Each structure stands twice: as structure tokens, then as C-alpha cells.
Amino acid sequence: MTTIQESAGRGRPRSERAEKAIVDATLDMIGEGVTVSELSIEAVASRAGVGKTTIYRRWANKEDLVVDSLATLRLPMPEPGGADVRADLVEYLEVMRSESSELRNRCITNIALNEADRFPDLYRRFRELVIEPRREAFRQVLRRGVATGELRPDLDVEVAMSMLVGAMLFHTKMSGPGYPVPDDLPERLVDEALRGFRYDVTRNVAS
Amino acid sequence: MTTIQESAGRGRPRSERAEKAIVDATLDMIGEGVTVSELSIEAVASRAGVGKTTIYRRWANKEDLVVDSLATLRLPMPEPGGADVRADLVEYLEVMRSESSELRNRCITNIALNEADRFPDLYRRFRELVIEPRREAFRQVLRRGVATGELRPDLDVEVAMSMLVGAMLFHTKMSGPGYPVPDDLPERLVDEALRGFRYDVTRNVAS
DNA sequence: AGTTTTCGAAACGCGACCGTTGCGTATCGT
DNA sequence: ACGATACGCAACGGTCGCGTTTCGAAAACT
Numbered sequence: 465m466t467t468i469q470e471s472a473g474r475g476r477p478r479s480e481r482a483e484k485a486i487v488d489a490t491l492d493m494i495g496e497g498v499t500v501s502e503l504s505i506e507a508v509a510s511r512a513g514v515g516k517t518t519i520y521r522r523w524a525n526k527e528d529l530v531v532d533s534l535a536t537l538r539l540p541m542p543e544p545g546g547a548d549v550r551a552d553l554v555e556y557l558e559v560m561r562s563e564s565s566e567l568r569n570r571c572i573t574n575i576a577l578n579e580a581d582r583f584p585d586l587y588r589r590f591r592e593l594v595i596e597p598r599r600e601a602f603r604q605v606l607r608r609g610v611a612t613g614e615l616r617p618d619l620d621v622e623v624a625m626s627m628l629v630g631a632m633l634f635h636t637k638m639s640g641p642g643y644p645v646p647d648d649l650p651e652r653l654v655d656e657a658l659r660g661f662r663y664d665v666t667r668n669v670a671s
Numbered sequence: 672m673t674t675i676q677e678s679a680g681r682g683r684p685r686s687e688r689a690e691k692a693i694v695d696a697t698l699d700m701i702g703e704g705v706t707v708s709e710l711s712i713e714a715v716a717s718r719a720g721v722g723k724t725t726i727y728r729r730w731a732n733k734e735d736l737v738v739d740s741l742a743t744l745r746l747p748m749p750e751p752g753g754a755d756v757r758a759d760l761v762e763y764l765e766v767m768r769s770e771s772s773e774l775r776n777r778c779i780t781n782i783a784l785n786e787a788d789r790f791p792d793l794y795r796r797f798r799e800l801v802i803e804p805r806r807e808a809f810r811q812v813l814r815r816g817v818a819t820g821e822l823r824p825d826l827d828v829e830v831a832m833s834m835l836v837g838a839m840l841f842h843t844k845m846s847g848p849g850y851p852v853p854d855d856l857p858e859r860l861v862d863e864a865l866r867g868f869r870y871d872v873t874r875n876v877a878s
Numbered sequence: 879a880g881t882t883t884t885c886g887a888a889a890c891g892c893g894a895c896c897g898t899t900g901c902g903t904a905t906c907g908t
Numbered sequence: 909a910c911g912a913t914a915c916g917c918a919a920c921g922g923t924c925g926c927g928t929t930t931c932g933a934a935a936a937c938t
Contacts, residue, residue, distance in 0.1 A: 475883025476935040482885075497788045499706055504925055515886040520927070577844050578785055581704045609868075616870045623859050624868055626838040631830070634837030637784055652830050660867020661816075661831055663823045682913025683905040689915075711895055722916045727897070885934065896923075904915065 478522070485512035486519055490533040494571035500530055500579050500586065527586055534575065534590055539563065541601040549609035550654055556602055557632050557650035564636035564645065573633060602629065628653055685729070692719040693726055697740040701778035707737055707786050707793065734793055741782065741797055746770065748808040756816035757861055763809055764839050764857035771843035771852065780840060809836065835860055 489511040493503055505526060509516045523529040541559065544552035563569040576595055580587040602625055609615035631653050639645045646652075696718040700710055712733060716723045730736040748766065751759035770776040783802055787794040809832055816822035838860050846852045853859075 473883095474937060475881075476885075476937090478884065499709070501709055502706070505927085506925055509886095513886085515888090516927080517887090517929090518885065521884075525927095580845075580847065606868075613870055615868050616866070619868055620859055620863055623838070623856075623863050626841050627834045627860065627864060630837035630839070630841030631833040632837070633841060634833050638787075640787065649830075652827055653834065656827055656830050657834060657864070658867055658869040659823070660865055660869075661813075661822050661826055662865045662867075663820055666873065680913095681907065682911080683907095683915075685914065686905095712897085713895055716916095720916085722918095723897080724899090724917090725915065728914075880938085882937075883935085886932100888929100888931080890927105890929070892926080894924085894926100896921100899918105899920075901917085901919100902915100904913100906911105906913080908910085908912105 479518075482512070482514050482518050483522065486514055486522075486529070487533045487536055488512070490529060491537070491568055491571055494530070494533075494574055495567040495569070497570075497574060500526065500575075500583055503530070505529075527583060530575075531586055531589055534571070535593060537569075537572065537594070539569065539572070539594070541598050544601075544605055549605065549612070549614045550658060552605040552608075553628065553654045553657075554650045556605065557628060557653060560629070560632045560636065561645055561647075561650055564639065570636075573636065577633075577637070599625065599629075624657070628657060686725075689719070689721050689725050690729065693721055693729075693736070694740045694743055695719070697736060698744070698775055698778055701737070701740075701781055702774040702776070704777075704781060707733065707782075707790055710737070712736075734790060737782075738793055738796055741778070742800060744776075744779065744801070746776065746779070746801070748805050751808075751812055756812065756819070756821045757865060759812040759815075760835065760861045760864075761857045763812065764835060764860060767836070767839045767843065768852055768854075768857055771846065777843075780843065784840075784844070806832065806836075831864070835864055 486508060489508045490503070493507065493511065494500070503526060505516055505519055508529070509519055519529065523532065541556065544555055546552060564573070572594060575586070575590055603621060606615065606619065606621045606624055610617060610619055610621070632650070635645045635649060693715060696715045697710070700714065700718065701707070710733060712723055712726055715721075715736070716726055726736065730739065748763065751762055753759060771780070779801060782793070782797055810828060813822065813826065813828045813831055817824060817826055817828070839857070842852045842856060
């Protein structure tokens with residue numbers, strides 16, 4: 465908790481509703497693509513229908529507000545069904561796809577991709593809190609696939625992850641009004657990745 | 672050319688040096704991760720060692736300055752060697768990798784990934800000028816591979832492109848002081864993509 | 879009832895940047 | 909030489925957001 469100080473519960477208690485409105489406004493604006501640099505406390509206050517005082521009483525600065533707001537995003541990667549590697553990979557990519565369609569969740573990628581350089585502290589905490597757990601879950605699916613023999617024993621897991629996740633991010637970032645992410649993209653990505661691009665007459669006759 | 676007007680060559684001619692300094696400063700700042708919104712004419716002028724007047728005399732607004740600056744980035748994709756699909760793919764990814772290490776060239780991805788929503792005009796022109804030609808070149812390599820029989824006839828070319836380019840962008844965006852892009856990433860990416868992840872005892876024994 | 883704390887709102891002085899204008903100087907064509 | 913234009917620089921009035929302060933009202937405690 466980066467909150468500046470708990471008030472000794474003597475007088476009027478802090479409004480839960482105001483706090484939620486502030487965090488919501490913050491997340492929404494970041495989700496819409498507003499940079500942390502551009503994010504103004506005044507705009508957050510106005511959007512949340514709250515006085516600036518109410519914000520400054522809780523957070524010392526903008527970065528703390530953003531950190532705490534992002535921390536409220538609990539987006540657990542689901543335990544993979546575990547039927548097979550293909551199903552698990554598709555499931556995870558599908559999570560990414562569906563999340564990307566909600567404005568709120570876009571702030572995850574927006575922060576991760578845009579703010580790393582300028583707010584290293586924010587990025588580091590965000591990386592530990594959100595990014596790494598997800599990478600690890602994804603990594604485990606691939607490792608398990610190697611262990612079960614579904615995937616090549618010499619598969620470069622990190623590179624494989626980059627390909628699938630990178631392709632997904634690529635599409636979601638490029639997506640927009642005119643360029644929606646196809647519903648079946650996760651399946652198509654996983655299938656192409658599993659089969660490989662090369663034409664091999666001894667094997668690829670169709671699945 | 673978005674330049675506001677050519678002066679009738681009567682008096683003192685406009686300084687080539689100043690113009691170059693302005694464009695250089697603009698590109699450098701964008702390459703460093705400064706948003707177009709954040710980019711201030713004052714900062715550009717100061718960095719270029721130039722008066723604001725000199726900028727406003729040439730460009731009507733910030734967006735025009737950015738458009739013209741980006742247009743000076745002539746970054747032709749090389750004609751691929753054409754030895755085989757693998758070599759061509761590695762070559763193109765290698766171009767992306769090496770470009771990403773130069774600050775100046777980072778403004779390509781920065782603009783493409785961060786400014787699409789807020790500056791649709793800028794993004795559209797940039798897309799036509801830089802992005803689409805490169806996508807098309809990349810696409811041709813894959814199509815040629817299908818035509819020569821090196822790649823599967825039913826390969827989903829768009830998905831394949833997303834995987835390779837997306838993975839590369841993913842790494843370059845994530846890269847930084849502590850996270851350099853491995854030199855051999857292009858090769859590793861292409862090899863994993865061509866082979867596929869799946870373990871197939873009838874085929875994968877090594878290359 | 880009285881105390882304490884928070885609430886939203888408004889205003890403060892401060893600094894950054896806007897786009898414009900005027901200044902004295904430099905550099906071109908005629 | 910002379911007029912025209914561009915140069916860098918400094919200043920203008922204006923807007924925006926900063927972080928702080930003050931205000932009267934509201935909501936909890938003893």
C-alpha cells in the first residue's frame with residue numbers, strides 16, 4: 465500500500481466511494497491510452513467527481529496513485545484446463561484476446577509497452593505484480609508440453625513464448641475500430657506455431 | 672511536403688542546417704520515447720539550437736513537423752538475397768533487430784505503436800509510407816516460399832507474419848539497458864517457426 | 879453536544895508551453 | 909548599396925496543470 469497514511473479513525477472516515485471513483489477514473493484513462501506523463505490529477509479528480517484534496521490526501525504523487533490503481537487489477541491467469549498443450553495455449557491467448565477488448569484491461573499492455581523507459585520504478589513493480597506471473601504461467605504450459613512429449617525436447621521455450629505472445633500483442637495493439645482482432649486468432653496462431661511453416665512431404669498432409 | 676510555403680527566393684534563403692537540426696532533434700526525441708503530445712516546439716527549438724520562429728516559419732503545427740520529419744527517414748527494406756526462405760526471413764528480422772539498437776530508428780515503432788489512437792492522420796500517413804511497404808516485402812518472402820514449395824501450401828501468411836514480426840517487436844520493445852535483444856534472435860525465431868513446436872517422432876530428429 | 883476528520887469546491891502562486899511579435903543581425907538577389 | 913528575407917533571441921498574453929490552502933458542510937467519534 466502506497467497510501468500516504470491511514471487516518472486515526474477519529475473523525476469522519478474516508479469515503480470508499482470516492483476512492484473507488486478515483487481508481488476507476490485513473491484506470492479508465494490509462495486504458496484509453498493516456499500516458500502516465502499526460503495523466504493529470506486535475507483530470508482524474510474531475511472525471512471521478514472528486515476534489516483534488518481527496519486525491520492528495522491519499523497519494524503523495526501521481527506515480528503512487530497509478531501503482532495502487534494498477535494493483536487493484538486482479539487479473540489471475542486461469543489454471544489451464546490441462547487437456548493438452550494446444551488447448552492450454554489457446555486458452556491463455558484467448559484470455560489475452562478477450563481482455564484486450566475491454567478498455568480497462570488495455571492499461572496492462574499500455575503501461576508495459578509505453579512507460580517502461582520513463583517510469584522504471586512503476587514498470588518494475590508492475591512487472592513483478594502482473595507481467596512475470598503471467599509469463600511464468602505461460603512458460604509452465606510449454607515446459608509441461610515438453611515434459612509430456614507433446615513438444616520438441618529441444619524447444620526454445622522463451623522464443624516460443626515470444627512468438628505466441630508477441631503475435632497476440634501485435635494484433636491487439638494494432639487493433640482498433642477498423643482492425644478488430646479475429647475471434648479465432650488464438651487457435652490459428654497456436655496451430656501454425658505447433659505445425660511449423662515448413663513444407664515437409666514426409667509429414668504434413670493435413671491434420 | 673507539408674512545409675507551409677516556399678519563400679520566393681528573393682531575400683536570404685532558409686538555412687539547410689537549421690532545418691536539418693530541427694528534424695534531427697524531433698526524430699531524436701521521438702526515438703527516446705517522447706510522445707507526440709508531449710513533444711514541445713520549445714524543446715525542439717532549444718535542442719536544435721534554433722529559434723521558435725524558424726520552426727513556425729516552416730511548419731504550421733506540430734503534427735506537420737512530425738510527419739515531415741518521419742518522411743525523411745528513408746529506411747528501405749533491402750532486396751532479400753533470395754537464397755532460400757529461411758535466409759530471407761532472417762535477413763528481414765535482422766534488419767529490425769539492428770535498427771532497434773539505433774535510437775533514431777526506434778521512433779518508427781514508437782510512432783506505430785503508441786500514437787495510432789491519438790493522431791490517426793499521422794498514423795495513416797506513416798502506415799502508408801513505412802509500415803505497409805515493409806509488411807508487403809515481408810509478405811512476399813513468405814508467398815514466394817509457398818510458391819517454391821519450401822513452405823506449406825496452406826500456410827496462413829498473415830498469421831505467420833504476425834508471429835515473426837510480433838516476436839521481434841516484443842523483444843525490441845521490452846529491450847533496454849538490462850534486457851538486450853540477443854544477436855541470434857532472428858535465426859532462433861525463424862528456425863523455431865519453420866520447424867514448429869510439436870514433437871513428431873516421424874520427423875524431428877534434428878536438422 | 880462537541881471534537882475531529884473528510885468531503886467537494888474554489889482560489890492561490892508557480893512554472894511550462896503555446897503561438898505571435900519585435901529586435902538587431904546576417905545573408906541572399908538585384 | 910539596397911531591399912528582402914531568414915536568423916537567434918527575448919518578451920508578450922493566454923492556457924493548463926501543478927501542489928497548497930481555505931472554506932462551509934457532512935459524517936463519524938467521545
